[in-house]
Amino acid sequence: MWEMVKAAWVGLRLRCPACGRGRIYRGLTTMNEECSHCGVVFEREEGDFLGAVVVAYSITSVVVAIGVYALIMLADLSAMTHVLIWSIFATVFLVTTYRNMKGIWLGILHVMMGLKRRENSQ
Ligand SMILES: [Zn+2]
Numbered sequence: 001m002w003e004m005v006k007a008a009w010v011g012l013r014l015r016c017p018a019c020g021r022g023r024i025y026r027g028l029t030t031m032n033e034e035c036s037h038c039g040v041v042f043e044r045e046e047g048d049f050l051g052a053v054v055v056a057y058s059i060t061s062v063v064v065a066i067g068v069y070a071l072i073m074l075a076d077l078s079a080m081t082h083v084l085i086w087s088i089f090a091t092v093f094l095v096t097t098y099r100n101m102k103g104i105w106l107g108i109l110h111v112m113m114g115l116k117r118r119e120n121s122q
Contacts, residue, residue, distance in 0.1 A: 004111040011107030012100050016040065018115045024103050040115035042106060052105035056098055064090050
């Protein structure tokens with residue numbers, strides 16, 4: 001369990017969960033195919049990152065639920081105002097943190113399946 005939390009944390013920080021040094025992304029939206037430091041392949045097969053959507057949805061749901069609860073305690077707003085606020089918040093949160101969510105999923109994948117180098121690389 002601790003190993004998965006640690007790998008997810010490294011991924012959250014957009015570093016390779018295998019070595020902790022290489023960057024997962026080389027640009028704002030462009031993901032590296034493999035780690036520049038240890039050479040493991042980040043996307044082993046198509047569909048590997050479907051789990052990142054689940055991670056993103058789960059984390060966003062928890063953050064929004066906590067936010068809704070906190071705002072209900074602090075302010076007396078209508079239900080429509082809450083829907084508007086939290087819809088906008090969830091969209092912005094998802095767009096701005098999706099890279100990190102993908103990093104978390106990469107960490108989980110690394111612990112569950114093991115990220116490996118390409119067969120023909122050294
Ligand atoms: Zn690496």
